Amino acid sequence: MIIRIFLLVILMLPFSPGDMESKFPTGNAAGKNDRPKISFTFDDGNTDDMPGYAFRDWNAMLLQHLEKEGVKAIFFVTGRNKTDEKGQFLLSSWNDAGHAIANHTFSHPNYNSDKISFEDFREEFLKTDTIIRRYGNYVKLFRFPYLKEGNTAEKISRFRACMQENGYRNGYVTIDASDWAINARLQKKLKQQPDAPLAAYRQFYLDHLYDRAMYYEGLSQQINGRHISHTILLHHNLAAALFLGDLITMFREKGWDVVPAKEAFDDPVYQNQPTNIPAGESLIWALAKQSGKFENILRYPAEDEMYEKEKMDRLGL
Numbered sequence: 001m002i003i004r005i006f007l008l009v010i011l012m013l014p015f016s017p018g019d020m021e022s023k024f025p026t027g028n029a030a031g032k033n034d035r036p037k038i039s040f041t042f043d044d045g046n047t048d049d050m051p052g053y054a055f056r057d058w059n060a061m062l063l064q065h066l067e068k069e070g071v072k073a074i075f076f077v078t079g080r081n082k083t084d085e086k087g088q089f090l091l092s093s094w095n096d097a098g099h100a101i102a103n104h105t106f107s108h109p110n111y112n113s114d115k116i117s118f119e120d121f122r123e124e125f126l127k128t129d130t131i132i133r134r135y136g137n138y139v140k141l142f143r144f145p146y147l148k149e150g151n152t153a154e155k156i157s158r159f160r161a162c163m164q165e166n167g168y169r170n171g172y173v174t175i176d177a178s179d180w181a182i183n184a185r186l187q188k189k190l191k192q193q194p195d196a197p198l199a200a201y202r203q204f205y206l207d208h209l210y211d212r213a214m215y216y217e218g219l220s221q222q223i224n225g226r227h228i229s230h231t232i233l234l235h236h237n238l239a240a241a242l243f244l245g246d247l248i249t250m251f252r253e254k255g256w257d258v259v260p261a262k263e264a265f266d267d268p269v270y271q272n273q274p275t276n277i278p279a280g281e282s283l284i285w286a287l288a289k290q291s292g293k294f295e296n297i298l299r300y301p302a303e304d305e306m307y308e309k310e311k312m313d314r315l316g317l
């Protein structure tokens, strides 16, 4: 009898479920969960010409990168410059290329400011909703300008209720960065020197965004214990028009899966509603803050030009 049990145990050992999984990853799910996931979102929507590039040209360059890489994004737009001919063209060009159009207020106010009330902020939100809702790929996601979600408990809870009443969800960012600051330096340079070499700007853009992605992925692993579907915040600007193809390629080469941005928001992590006051920043930053376990590594604001200034100065960017 003892020998039989012993034999049985020996026979069963190699077939424990854990062993099966590590040796023979089954199905797509196991393989996919092993890799970090990123999706791309673009904010604001600029209709200006850039140094050396007319508006329609640089916008087309950005869209071509997405098309070539087979990536579907979400475009979070302000309404104020979308009602004229250029603005309407911009929204149509993204909508018709299969990207989602979402709400980023009318005039980009900072909801953490005492100068803006809940009522004013609601007007901002509703006004842009009327501009974007006629587009076929309109989605009810709202992104707070500067990722500032309110500076008092009352403002925070009233706007959350307002989004819910209107069928909207928070268009959270998990990977925040300062691509806009790099873009500002790049434009300044091209204004002064139209044929300036761009390799150093490109490299800084790639390095910075990868550094921020790894930071938020590392923090997210500690909080969520898994690879979530990230949403990276980029802006609709010349830097993206020039370097987005390289950026997507870099993430893929480093082992990340690129997922459609609309699909990323199905990840349950986006159901969270952190309780911090003031509210906002990256969702991962906010969850880390709420946990009280990461005080030593959380800076405020989470991202800003001031953190990159010295590095860019040193590189002569």
Ligand SMILES: [Zn+2]
Binding pocket: 043, 044, 104, 108, 145, 146
């Ligand atoms: Zn914005």
